[in-house]
Amino acid sequence: MAPRKKKQDDAPQPSSNAGGIAADQLRSFVDRIERLETEKKGIADDIKDVFTEAKGNGFDVPTMRLLLKLRKQKPHEREEQQSMLDLYLHAMGMAGEYTIAEQQGIDDASAGKVATDNPFLTDDPRHTQWATGWQMQTTLLATQDENQPAGA
Amino acid sequence: MAPRKKKQDDAPQPSSNAGGIAADQLRSFVDRIERLETEKKGIADDIKDVFTEAKGNGFDVPTMRLLLKLRKQKPHEREEQQSMLDLYLHAMGMAGEYTIAEQQGIDDASAGKVATDNPFLTDDPRHTQWATGWQMQTTLLATQDENQPAGA
Amino acid sequence: MAPRKKKQDDAPQPSSNAGGIAADQLRSFVDRIERLETEKKGIADDIKDVFTEAKGNGFDVPTMRLLLKLRKQKPHEREEQQSMLDLYLHAMGMAGEYTIAEQQGIDDASAGKVATDNPFLTDDPRHTQWATGWQMQTTLLATQDENQPAGA
Amino acid sequence: MAPRKKKQDDAPQPSSNAGGIAADQLRSFVDRIERLETEKKGIADDIKDVFTEAKGNGFDVPTMRLLLKLRKQKPHEREEQQSMLDLYLHAMGMAGEYTIAEQQGIDDASAGKVATDNPFLTDDPRHTQWATGWQMQTTLLATQDENQPAGA
DNA sequence: TTCGTCGATAC
DNA sequence: GTATCGACGAA
Structure with missing residues (x-):
């Protein structure tokens, strides 16, 4: 019932629409x-x-x-991720102690200071350390605002 | 400014909450x-x-x-996928010709017959072939209803 | 105990070799x-x-x-893979019966016939079916030569 | 040429060996x-x-x-990887300056000192910093022994 | 042992 | 659905 081989293909388009599909x-x-x-x-x-x-x-x-992977992340993201990781590593006891400058960054963040309150000059290594501590604590505080971890 | 080492951790919870985190x-x-x-x-x-x-x-x-992968798919999905693939393979000229029974399944689907109109007994190999052709054409027609491929 | 900042970097290459690395x-x-x-x-x-x-x-x-994936495989590989799969599907009872032409291909392969002994013309659908059966059985026999499946 | 359906399956094993396969x-x-x-x-x-x-x-x-990923790595691997990364980050100018203790570790490694020559107590943050610098430089020197980077 | 491909999994 | 990651097999 219908001519063989290729279905209802009545139009003579050469090789086009074969099988009813375009x-x-x-x-x-x-x-x-x-x-x-x-x-x-x-x-x-x-x-x-x-x-x-x-x-x-x-x-x-x-x-x-x-x-290359690190370069794909924006510096800000990288810092934030690193701070969070440090935080967890410390919690797990897998990291060494904080440096003095890191600790100071932590305290300053707790005290409500802002990133520009960094007391060290930018070419001082402690500048970065303070920033890491500050970032870490800031991230932590932000997290705690959003969630209520058990015990909070 | 503030006792050293671990931040504002004044509560003496043993090892808990270290670093301010749970x-x-x-x-x-x-x-x-x-x-x-x-x-x-x-x-x-x-x-x-x-x-x-x-x-x-x-x-x-x-x-x-x-x-194992095929067994994960439901038989119905497998058939549908296979029919669609056959359709595309034919359109690409990558498949052999249809068998007679397949062709008949195609024609019958076009003519509005339903799956149970399969003219072959289930233990006849042509039963499956007819079903494949019918399924293929049915899938095609359903697709064409939903979309308007160029030329339709 | 050595000049500061960048190690043993005595050569004045500008910005090159910083940190001792190229x-x-x-x-x-x-x-x-x-x-x-x-x-x-x-x-x-x-x-x-x-x-x-x-x-x-x-x-x-x-x-x-x-x-697209199928097109990446060489036709020969594809056939061989497909034959092996058919074989396993039949063994698992997940496939329909063989078609007559497939069965004949199986028998002919068992009888030592070669691929060019295909009794069907290339534009006959049974040509492909015979080839599939032949390929399947040939693959099986080759496998059995290499291994000794239990019961062989 | 032999009764049909299932090949040379003369033995009556129930459902076993179907299709010639186990x-x-x-x-x-x-x-x-x-x-x-x-x-x-x-x-x-x-x-x-x-x-x-x-x-x-x-x-x-x-x-x-x-x-979790870091915990899977042995601490030693982790340190080595980290030191190498620091080295590359410095070379790319993507890191801050070395800390004093890091720099000292670098110098001491160049001077042939060994890991146990760490001049800081283990609970001093600079202990870790010195170790990082030492490890970094040690890794670098080992690398340079094995390869000849252009300019070496 | 190292490389390339493949599948699995997370985003 | 896509991109990354780890696992597996091959050389």
């Missing part, structure tokens, strides 16, 4: 995607080559990957 | 997760062992994986 | 990689756009992905 | 794997529940994941 269109999409994937693969290979070259020059590839 | 609670969560992950790893290893044993008995592991 | 070289590698990753991301976005467009034209994206 | 054995493997995967899934769900509960108590899940 065959040409499908082919077009598939071709475009395959072409783009080829390009993408080429670039992925290039990246791999650069890593190989770097390795040949004595660089540690996993560390480079980590470095 | 340390005991954190430790508890971490322990539970690590314990569960250990169990999970054990089971993953067991699975690996079974595959290894199967391989030693001459079975092809990738094919077994594929088989 | 800093300029590292920066170069990192820059190249980041540039390539940007390009790669752009292409990935283009691919996504094509899928979105195809979807808007009524195509089923998961099926297209499957289609 | 069907029962295959089914057994598949069952075992599916059972194990079910268990594995259950545990994965439990883990997810714990994370959800932790989140409900104000903990940051990504940070917890990071913490």
